[in-house]
Amino acid sequence: xxERLQTIDRRxxxxxxxxxxxxxxxxxxxxxxxxxxxxxxxxxxIDALPPGSVLWIGMDLGVxxxxxxxxxxxxxxxxxxxxxLKVVAFAMWTQGGQIFQQLVTPVAKKYNKxxxxxxxxxxxxxxxxMALRAMVSDINTGAAGVDQNGKPLSSxxxxxxxxxxxxxxxxxxxxxxxxxxGTTAYLQYVSTPEKIPxxxxxxxxxxxxxxxxxxxxxxxxxxxxxxxAAEYEILAKAPGAAAAGxxxxxxxxxxxxxxxxxxxxxxxxxxxxx
Amino acid sequence: MRKELPxxxxxxxxxxxxxxxxxxxxxxxxxxxxxxxWYLVSSSFAIxxxxxxxxxIHWGYIRRxxxxxxxxxxxxxxxxxxxxxxxxxxVDGPQxxxxxxxxxxxxxxxxxxxxxxxxxxxxxRAFRVRTKEATVLLxxxxxxxxxxxxxxxxxxNGWGNVADWxxxxxxxxxxxxxxxxxxxxxxxxxFRILLGLxxxxxxxxxxx
Numbered sequence: 001x002x003e004r005l006q007t008i009d010r011r012x013x014x015x016x017x018x019x020x021x022x023x024x025x026x027x028x029x030x031x032x033x034x035x036x037x038x039x040x041x042x043x044x045x046i047d048a049l050p051p052g053s054v055l056w057i058g059m060d061l062g063v064x065x066x067x068x069x070x071x072x073x074x075x076x077x078x079x080x081x082x083x084x085l086k087v088v089a090f091a092m093w094t095q096g097g098q099i100f101q102q103l104v105t106p107v108a109k110k111y112n113k114x115x116x117x118x119x120x121x122x123x124x125x126x127x128x129x130m131a132l133r134a135m136v137s138d139i140n141t142g143a144a145g146v147d148q149n150g151k152p153l154s155s156x157x158x159x160x161x162x163x164x165x166x167x168x169x170x171x172x173x174x175x176x177x178x179x180x181x182g183t184t185a186y187l188q189y190v191s192t193p194e195k196i197p198x199x200x201x202x203x204x205x206x207x208x209x210x211x212x213x214x215x216x217x218x219x220x221x222x223x224x225x226x227x228x229a230a231e232y233e234i235l236a237k238a239p240g241a242a243a244a245g246x247x248x249x250x251x252x253x254x255x256x257x258x259x260x261x262x263x264x265x266x267x268x269x270x271x272x273x274x
Numbered sequence: 275m276r277k278e279l280p281x282x283x284x285x286x287x288x289x290x291x292x293x294x295x296x297x298x299x300x301x302x303x304x305x306x307x308x309x310x311x312w313y314l315v316s317s318s319f320a321i322x323x324x325x326x327x328x329x330x331i332h333w334g335y336i337r338r339x340x341x342x343x344x345x346x347x348x349x350x351x352x353x354x355x356x357x358x359x360x361x362x363x364x365v366d367g368p369q370x371x372x373x374x375x376x377x378x379x380x381x382x383x384x385x386x387x388x389x390x391x392x393x394x395x396x397x398x399r400a401f402r403v404r405t406k407e408a409t410v411l412l413x414x415x416x417x418x419x420x421x422x423x424x425x426x427x428x429x430x431n432g433w434g435n436v437a438d439w440x441x442x443x444x445x446x447x448x449x450x451x452x453x454x455x456x457x458x459x460x461x462x463x464x465f466r467i468l469l470g471l472x473x474x475x476x477x478x479x480x481x482x
């Protein structure tokens with residue numbers, strides 16, 4: 001009888017997964033979220049920036065990682081605007097510029113921030129790492145002189161202020177990355193040679209590969225996955241979609257572990273029978 | 275010269291980049307800034323090349339009425355339709371933004387969300403205590419899976435710390451080795467390309 005536990009129909013697994021995730025979203029349990037050291041370090045590094053500092057956000061993501069990374073950007077923007085930091089966004093991924101525009105509009109309205117003065121969306125420009133390298137010498141070269149909407153960078157106060165991607169003009173970099181090109185490009189071509197502190201905000205699957213750079217001090221902390229976004233939301237006192245999704249993540253993980261246990265009970269039962 | 279010319283161009287380009295990046299006289303000449311601009315221009319052309327290639331392939335499917343050829347019509351209509359719309363009103367224009375927010379975003383994120391179900395089913399089938407190594411893998415996976423979600427600490431206080439130890443010590447150590455190995459491999463491959471020993475990038479069968 002127990003052998004059948006190792007051949008449960010996958011449709012049952014899918015159905016139960018949908019049910020627990022939906023249930024947790026509709027009726028939150030409110031499990032406490034402990035803030036990790038990496039997120040805390042990143043938050044503290046940005047919190048220490050004086051008002052008027054320039055925060056560069058690399059929007060190297062697509063809409064496919066919306067669930068994990070949109071809350072990261074929103075939490076970052078909330079924190080940055082609370083601290084009166086200037087935000088400049090640039091994307092090496094084609095959808096990054098549009099995503100930033102979509103996310104910054106409601107947050108900017110909440111804090112009465114103006115485009116061109118308090119934040120600037122350079123948008124997507126082709127060239128990947130070479131666009132970054134070109135911006136180190138001159139922002140206008142790497143950005144082709146225009147922002148996401150085709151307006152000249154020189155027509156806005158913030159565009160005139162940030163002339164180069166160097167420590168003189170940019171105080172901190174956060175790269176919200178879903179893959180390559182992403183954090184490694186910023187680390188290699190900007191953060192290390194220009195000595196601009198940076199931290200990544202990456203999807204969960206990228207966390208293991210970023211850990212060596214966090215431990216070596218090359219990154220000043222890290223926001224990892226939906227859990228990292230939830231932790232940042234709590235620290236920034238702006239709870240949102242990530243914090244709301246933690247119960248779903250917990251129950252979903254518990255369900256997967258339960259099925260793994262069932263599968264192994266079935267496997268061991270069939271082995272002992274033989 | 276069909277194989278030799280591309281190889282000569284590759285080697286000369288590589289040597290110019292090495293010279294301008296790592297030699298004092300090269301840095302003084304400021305070649306890197308010029309090369310960066312050339313790269314930006316050529317990568318813009320690469321996007322155009324990609325579009326031309328895609329149109330050529332899918333037009334061929336339509337002409338030959340290959341199975342599923344109507345998908346190619348939809349693709350080309352979307353490509354040129356959305357392209358024309360965003361040129362006319364920029365990507366943040368009303369209709370373009372509506373299509374992005376209400377068609378592209380839900381569609382793309384849904385496809386990614388399906389991965390959660392495949393992973394659940396795969397984990398259920400793959401994580402079996404067949405060998406000692408498989409058992410260690412299973413235990414580590416369960417500890418990290420629950421430890422990285424709030425439920426781990428809610429069930430047993432300190433579960434998250436164990437998960438953090440697994441991520442910070444054995445996992446990071448292993449990944450550090452992988453990163454170093456990959457960097458050495460990339461250096462070796464680059465060196466072989468510069469010496470003309472590696473020809474895979476020329477469309478050949480590979481190494482000499």
